[in-house]
Every structure is written in structure tokens, then in C-alpha cells.
Amino acid sequence: MKYFLLYFYSAFLFGQTGLEVAKMVENRKTPNDQSNTTKMILTNSKGKKRINILKSKSMDSNKKQIMWFLEPKDDKGVAFLKIENQGKDDEMRMWLPAFKKVRRISSKRKGDSFMGSDLSYEDMSSRKIEEHKYLRLEDEIINDLLCYQLEVIPNEKAQSAYSKHLSWIDQSTLMIIKEESYDKRGELKKTKEFNNSVLKGYSVMERVFVKDVQKNHSTEVTFEGLEVNLGIKETLFQEKNLKRLPKN
């Protein structure tokens, strides 16, 4: 979930240029760590669903994250660790209980799907300000909230799968409310809707709904049992911790 929080930050604020708004979002106050039970419902074009439930803990704005699979039954026991490295490929490891092995995995394409969902690794990663151009468009009211509207264009360094994004950011919380992402041909690829709440003084995301309009496939992610600033230690994000599900 922290991916999303950081993600929002990378766009906006007002009286200002698009870039200034983006910096304001990036600098907004975020919790040190987070814990939640993530429920992911995938629905394909024929209405068939897959449901995944994971226990997730993260810190450093999701730069470090560990997840244990709870459901479906087939995946129970599988665990995933991700550590983002500055200037290097992300380090991703997976515990495969049936093989009793930890395997490192790698995906070189940022546009690749995360767990078969409509969210790609790029969607879930921090949007680096220097790798994007921000244009401020006319403000709009979305769901009764006055929003900044930004056009975010990735440059070559970003190696993005998209040509641009249109983002709507709530001016009061600096949280993203809605986004449209366009593919390299300039055609609408995904629409995203976000629901946020306030926890211990922090604005946090509690639901995101993504629809791939080209594939007519959608993903709804809800973050249940959300807790922040639990004092999660950095030692949690180690390979050995993949093998056992924490009690809380």
C-alpha cells in the first residue's frame, strides 16, 4: 500500500506549477511503516474472479516490503520480499514452501503485471520527479473534492510503459483521487480510482480500483486492518523471515 502513498506524492500542489505540486505531494507527511491485510479481487472480461489475500508489512514508503500469501489455499505459505535499490534493479525474493527454496525473481519490464493484476510494478513504484514532466491543467471537482489536475509525462529515463498520465489530486490532503494512464500509442489503457482515509493524522489509501480498459480486466485492492508506525524493524526484511508467517 505504501507504494500508492508515495505514488500520490509524486504529483501536485497549487498556486504553483505542475512540478511544484508534484514536489508538495512527494514531501507530504507519511508514516514510517505500515501493516495491513491486502485483499485483491481480479475480474476478467467474462466476469470470472480470482481473490488473493496477503499479509503485508512495509517501511520507507514501501521501498522495503514483505508479503505472506494467505489465500487462495493453493498459494498459502508462499512469501515475497522486495527491496528497492537506488540506481539498481529491485531485489525480489520468493519463498516456495513446496520446494523448500528461496528463489530470486526478476522482471526487467516495468510494465509487467504484479500477481496477474492490472497493477504493474511501475504503477506501484515511486514516480521519480526528475524522470517526469508535470503540467498543471485546470482544477476540477471530483467526488465533491477540489482537485489539482496534472498531466504527467514520463521522459526516456523513466523507461515507462505509458505515454502520459492524467492525475487528479485532492487539494486538502494531497492524496490522489483518480488517474488515467495512456499507452505508448496515446490510447487510454487504465483508469484508477482511489479511496483514502485518515489514520493517526496520516492520509492513507484504503482502496484502489484499476481497470484495464483495453483488456476489460479489473483489479480491486482493499487494505484491511491498516496500522501505521508500528515500529517495524529493518531486520524483518530478510530472507529468513519469508519462511514463517508472523502472528500479527
Place this chain on the structure above:
Amino acid sequence: MDKVISKYSDHPLRSWFIKQSLDSPIRTIIFSILITLFAASGSRFFIIDDDMLKILPKELDSRVSWDLIQDEFGSTEVIFVAFGKEGKSIFNPGAMATLWDLTKALEATSQVEEVISISSARRMDNNDGFMEIDDLQSDRNLNQEEVDRIEEYLEKNPTIKKRFISEDNQYFLATIQPYESSALNTFRDSITTISNPILIDYEIHYGGQAYLTGTMPELIRDDVVGLAKIGVLIMTIILLANLRSIAGVAMVLMLIGLSLIAMIGVQGWVYHLTGSDRFLFTLANTSMPIILLTIANSDGVHVISKFFKELRVKEDSRKALASTMDSLLIPIFLTTITTIAAFATMTVSPIEPLFGYGIIIGAGIAWAWFLSSLLLPAVISLKKWDNNSIAIRRRSIFENIIKKLGKVVLTHPKYVFTVGVAFVIIGCTGLSKIIVDVNMVNFFEPGTEIRDSMDFLDEKMAGTVDIRVRAEGDMKNPEILSSMRKLQSIMEEDEKVSTSFSIANVVEQMHRTVMDDDPSYEVIPDDQDKVNNLFTMYSMSGDPDDFSSMVDYEYKIGLITAFSKVMSTIEIFDYVEKMNREVMLLEASDLDLEFTGMIVILRDLVDMIVSSSILNIVFSLIIIGIIASIFFKRILWGLLAVVPLFSAVIINFGFMGYFGIELSHVTALLSSIIIGVGVDFSIHYISQFRRLSRTVESDKLSREVIDDVGYPIILDAGSNMGFGALLFSVFLPIQNIGGLMVFAMVSTSIGTLTVLAALSELLKHRLIEKEDALR
């Protein structure tokens, strides 16, 4: 009414018909043309489509399985594009860049759902302990070292290689899948339009069922137009040579033209109103215009030639025309009914387009009757005829031939009959040699571009005939996956089946990759949890669509796909039978397997063609026999009417066996055509026999009948050599129909004037006595 009766005929209905033409010709002409134009206006709804699948009934098992697979896994009808250079390895940076450009350009097309090529494929590697899933071709521009790495990967994974590269490493293959809703002709056009300029420096070969189906409408359209022109030309020459009257020939051509446009329009209307695929114009329908052309010609020839003969005697065109129509209205009506009946039997055929064929040509024949009974005499009545013209004064070439033929037949009726029987016996012995073949590749002659391309893909690539097995069960269950792999191994035992793939192959590859790329682990894991782990791991970095052509969203239905080179009908039957046996052995309570794909479709089509041909022959002969018996008020006449037809059908099919002409869904309609067209000759002969038996002595009866109807029959058959136009078709089965129909015209017309004439002569006393009794 009495006045009318006394004026033109002793029958009120015939008199009414003749009155319309002679007393109100302009009104009759305007009325006929307006209705024709209205019918023809339906041509805007006329659609050409030759999708092999639409030939099959929707409830047929293989069609049901096919539709299910299309629904679950998207269209399985694809276009293959192969390109390369003979004698040169395709593994070079330039060719890789071209493949990249081709793939990207095709992917950007709105009708394309997926392009499967090296440029779109993924690779799975174990790299220093990493399970790495990446693009097989990472960039457009690669150096030779990077290209070599791709080659190395493909050599390590031969199943994957077979899908992308020719056996000799000289050609790349891209497989293009359309969206299910795409019209295959526009899909095919857009693929070739995009590919040709990109691949300008290479040899290009296109293939696949979607390519064939997409190419057919244009080929059919061109073929029909070309054949109709040649048919009309042949007919015109024969008619001119015999009728020796430009006006007479023009009138017959007018009748043909109006019938033809009305029929095409009716097909459009019926398709528009019913929306049924049965009324699409397919390859099988290509012969339809030529057939109507000859039937309409037949009606016209009988009217014009009889009119000339009457005019020679009566020297008054109105009297001659009234007499002509009085004697021909009934036989033309009867031939129309029997011909429609023969074609109507096609509606019992399990082959879908033959249903539409039977109905639509029936409508065309009915309209040709209407026009020849009303419009044609009306037009004839408006012209001032020169009684001294050669056409009216002198006998034509055919008339002289007939006179000589009649003499031979009536002098030696037993010999003539014996020769006819001998031909039928020879024909019978050829029936067992008939080969059934429905593979569309064989519809094109070797040497044609389309055939050579398909042959190339068969020889150099994995083959173009797809074989599918739909597997229903838990696709993560190792036992089920192992059964699928076992079935694949059995499928590949046949030397013509070059490759097969399924989700089981992917599981094996993932297993090997996870186990440090150890080849001994390229097997299905023995534990379901391991399979689960493999899929979960893949989902963390692979695209969910990577497996969409092999397994459904819920991992409950899998698809095994194999490709085979073209098989003969016997090989198809043996293979399908063997696979069905194997499928039954492998099936379990938790695994349901259905063997399908184009190969099974072809097998079912063969069965349907055989049953369709038998049904058509039996039904049409029975119906014609019954109709003739009722009209001529005697069962013996009914039997005699079908004798020349039955003989002609046997002889034709026997010759097909001897000359190796394959029976297909296109040539299957031959029996209906032979019976439908040939029945006219019998009906005209019998009508005239009965008519003249009232006034002519028995010794002279047969000669008089041959003299009277022999000429129009031979002229009719001769001008029907328009069927010969079909010999110029680009489609082999249509060419075969052309040749066989020319032969059928000769055999049915000569059969009528020899076998039927000889039988009538032999049985004349019984027949005349009965006619007397009926009077």
C-alpha cells in the same frame, strides 16, 4: 372465359397464360421487369463468405467443441506469415529488426488480438539463481551476439522453436490471431497490406485457415464473374450457330440475365430477413449462377426453337406462338417442378450452405419459368419475324444430327439399350474408387500462389492443420498435467504432426528453471503444491496473458494445440480414430478430454459429404419419380423418367472414381445438378410421347417424338456446354464440376434419346394402350 379457351388453347389456364403474352405484351413485360428489379434489389444484402466452420451444423459435436474453444481461448483461426531467404540463416540482426517491425505493426492493428513471434515471446531463464522472465527479443536492434543468444535459447527449447522458426533456420514465422468478431476477409487484407512493404526484401508466404477463408470471398467473386462471362459466351456461340437468329439469341440471353439478377437478389433478401449463415454465398455456391444460366437457357431454347418450327409450318407468328406455348407450358412447368424438387432435396443435406443453395436456386428456377412462360412469349410477339429467314426455313446442324441418331436408335433399340446398361455397369464398378477430400489446400492447383504458400508452410514450418484437445480438470493437478503430456507424446508419434504445446510444457519449463536449469527437472513435478508454487512465482513477474492461449482464467480448462502437415482423408480418419481411443484411455473422473480442431472438422465434413450425396440422390430420384408418375398418371412413366438420370449419376460418379476426381463439399452437389438439369430431357420426351401417341401411328411414334423433341434436347444440352466455363475456374473442384457436367449433359441427353427412347420403343404397346385407356 369460353372466348379465351376457343382463342388459344383447350385448357383455360394455358389459354390465360397465352392471352397475357399475346394480347397484353407491354403490360406483361413491364410487370415482369418490375418484379425482377425488386427481387434484384436484395443484392445489396448479398454476402460472400466461405468460412469452413459455417458449413457444419451448429449442433455437431466437433462444431460445439470448436465454438467452446473459440469462446474460452479466443479465435483459433489464425494467419501465418513466414519470411526469409532461401539458403541463408535467418538469425541475423537485419531479419530480427524486420520481425520486430512486423510484429509491432501488426500488434497496432485494431483487428489483431495477438501476434505470436520471437519479437513478442517471453523467455524464462535461470540466471545466477534468478528466475528471470524477459522478452525473448529485448530490442529491435540487436548485435550478432545477442541474436546468437536467442538462437541458443531456441535450440534448448525445441518445442518453442518449432513455433517460430523453419526447420532449416531460414525463415521466421509470425502467427496472427484475430479478434473473434473480425471479418476474416478484411483481417486478411489488413495483414497483407501491412506485411508486404515491411517484408519487401524477403520471400513471403502466407497461410492458415483464416488466410484461406479471408482470401476466398475475393477469389469466389472474381471466379463467378469470370465464369459467368465465359458461360454466356459459350452459350451465345452455340445458340447463334443453331438458332441462326440474333433476335432469338438475344431473347434467350435476356431471360438468363433477368433470372440471374433476380436469384442473386433473392439470396440477399433471404439472408437479410433470416440472418442465417445458410444463405451466405460460399465456394459451393460458385456453380449456382452457371447452373441457373443453363436452366434458364434450357427454358428459352425450348420456346424459341419450337416457335421457329411452328412458324415454318404455320407461317403466322401469332398462331405459331400460341401453338408453341400451348404445347410447352405444361412440360416447362413440369420440368421446373421436377428440377426444383431435385434441388430441394439439398435441404436435407447436413452441409449448411447446401440448404441455402437448394432454396435459392429453386427460387431462381421458378422465376426463370415465370419469365419463359410470360415475358419471353410477350417479347416474341412484339417482333416482326421474317418467315423466309434461314433460321425458320432451314433445319439446323443439330436437327440433321438428330434425324440420323433417331434412325439408329429406332433400328437397333436393343443394342442401344444394352450399350447404355454396359456404361452403367462400368460406372458402378468405379463407385468404390471414389476418394473424399475436403482439405481446402487441395482446392488449388499446385503452382498457384496460394497453394505454393500453403505447401511451403507445410514443408518448412510446423504445418497448417491444427489439432486441439480441450482438457477439463484441475490444470494444477500433476496427474492431469502428466496425462496431457502423455497425450501430446502420442499425438506427436505421427510423423506428420510436428509439434504440440500446452500448459503442461510451461510447467515443465518452469520446473527446470526453478531447479537451477537442470534438464532432468524438465518434467511435471510430482506434488501439486510445487505446481502451485511455480504458477505463483511466474505471476510475480510474468504477464497474466502469457498463458491465456493454453489455460482458462480459473485453471479449470486447458488446451492442447498441435500442428500437422496436410493429411489425406484416410490418414485423417485413422488419426482421429486413434486419438479418440487414446483420449478414452486417458480420461478419468477428474479429467474430461475432447479431441477437436480442424482435423476433426475435416473428418466430420467427409462423413457429411458422403451421407449428403447419398441422401440427395435417393430423395431426388424418388421425388421426381413420384411427380412424373402423378403428372403422367402412370408409375411406369415415373420409373422411365428417372432411368436416364439414375444412369447418368452412376456413370458420373463412376468416372469420378476412375479418374481420381475427389468428392468434396463442392462436388457433392453434382448429383442434384445432374438430376435437376437432366430431368428436363426426360420430361420433354415423355410429354411429347404421350401427346403424339394420340395422333400418330405406333410404328412412327418414337421417330416422330425424337424428331420433335430431339432437336431442342440436343440444342439445350449443347448450349448447356456453358457448364464448360467451370473448367476455367481457379478452384479445382469447380473445374471438376465443369468437366463432369459437360459429360453429364451428354450422358443425360443422349441417355434420354437412346436409353429412354429405346425403352419406350420396346414398351410402346403397353404405354400406348394405357394412354388410350386414360383418355
